Amino acid sequence: MRQxxxxxxxxxxxxxxxxxxxxxxxxxxxxxxIANAGGKIEDSGQAIFQAVVTAHNTSPTTVSQTxxxxxxxxxxxxxxxxxxxxTTLTAYNQAKAAGSDLTAQKAAVQAALVAxxxxxxxxxxxxxxxxxxxxxxxxxxxxxIVAQVKLGVGL
Amino acid sequence: MIxxxxxxxxxxxxxxxxxxITAALTAYxxxxxxxxxxxxxxxxxxxxxxxxxxxxxxxxxxxxxxxAQGYVxxxxxxxxxxxxxxxx
Numbered sequence: 452m453r454q455x456x457x458x459x460x461x462x463x464x465x466x467x468x469x470x471x472x473x474x475x476x477x478x479x480x481x482x483x484x485i486a487n488a489g490g491k492i493e494d495s496g497q498a499i500f501q502a503v504v505t506a507h508n509t510s511p512t513t514v515s516q517t518x519x520x521x522x523x524x525x526x527x528x529x530x531x532x533x534x535x536x537x538t539t540l541t542a543y544n545q546a547k548a549a550g551s552d553l554t555a556q557k558a559a560v561q562a563a564l565v566a567x568x569x570x571x572x573x574x575x576x577x578x579x580x581x582x583x584x585x586x587x588x589x590x591x592x593x594x595x596i597v598a599q600v601k602l603g604v605g606l
Numbered sequence: 607m608i609x610x611x612x613x614x615x616x617x618x619x620x621x622x623x624x625x626x627i628t629a630a631l632t633a634y635x636x637x638x639x640x641x642x643x644x645x646x647x648x649x650x651x652x653x654x655x656x657x658x659x660x661x662x663x664x665x666x667x668x669x670x671x672x673x674a675q676g677y678v679x680x681x682x683x684x685x686x687x688x689x690x691x692x693x694x
Contacts (some may be wrong), residue, residue, distance in 0.1 A: 463665050475641075486653035487645070493660030494640045500668065502633035520675060524687055527668035531685040533661025537654055 476558050485564060489536050492571055496529040499574055514578075521577035529570040536563040 475491065477483040503522045508512040543556040616664070667678070677687045 452693075466672075477645070477648065477653060479648065481652040483648070483650040486657040488649070490653065490656035490660045491640050492659065493664055495637050497660070497664050497667065498633055498636040498640065504671070505632065516675075520672070520677075520689075523668045523671045523675075526664050527672065527687065528685050530661045530664030530666075530668065533657055533664065537657045538659065539618070540649065540654060540657075 482544060485560065486537065486540055489533055489564070491568055492567055493529065493533045496526045496571060496574055500526040503578070504580055518578060525570060525574040525577050529567065531573065532563070532566045532570050536560070536567050541564040 475484060475488045477487050500522055503514055503519055507516065507519045524560065525540070539559040539562075543560055546553055546556045645656075648656075665685075672679070672687055675689070677689045679685070679687050
């Protein structure tokens with residue numbers, strides 16, 4: 452039964468991967484695309500944190516206190532990285548409005564986006580393999596999506 | 607041959623895995639909703655506000671959790687957390 456559930460989740464996790472890029476693209480602007488992807492990543496971090504808290508409360512043997520703490524630490528850093536990403540997006544817009552060279556701003560946005568996705572990966576690492584297998588798969592899917600966003604950034 | 611013990615063992619095994627499966631399914635359903643949600647008629651400012659709010663939510667909820675667990679953030683608002691060793 453467990454393997455069936457995990458297999459099912461892996462399959463639908465794959466569907467998320469294929470379905471997501473279209474929803475990340477806003478049709479508004481590249482800045483909006485990045486902010487949208489960043490917001491979804493932040494929301495995903497919160498969802499995983501809440502799932503881990505629930506799993507720990509339900510079954511401390513499934514998710515230990517240490518794992519719960521490590522996920523909380525990673526999600527906290529993810530939040531800070533999200534704020535930093537938003538700051539770089541604002542700086543980019545300001546530089547663009549001022550007619551300044553955008554090379555440094557583009558690099559800053561890319562670096563901030565990488566940081567956000569890296570912290571999401573660290574949330575995954577905080578969950579030992581086999582703890583909540585489906586989350587492992589989904590986080591990897593999201594990281595793949597972030598990679599696609601990075602490749603497709605049209606700043 | 608299926609015996610009462612087999613059934614009991616199987617039920618016990620499934621029960622042991624239920625938190626795992628339930629948490630995974632819940633998380634999956636929420637994540638799916640997040641990633642498939644489309645926000646028509648939103649402006650760039652709206653998407654930036656979304657990023658800002660979601661990021662701040664992550665900070666606020668985990669800060670509350672970590673403080674409750676005895677962690678200390680130094681300096682405040684930095685995201686650098688340590689857990690002081692209890693003095694005997």
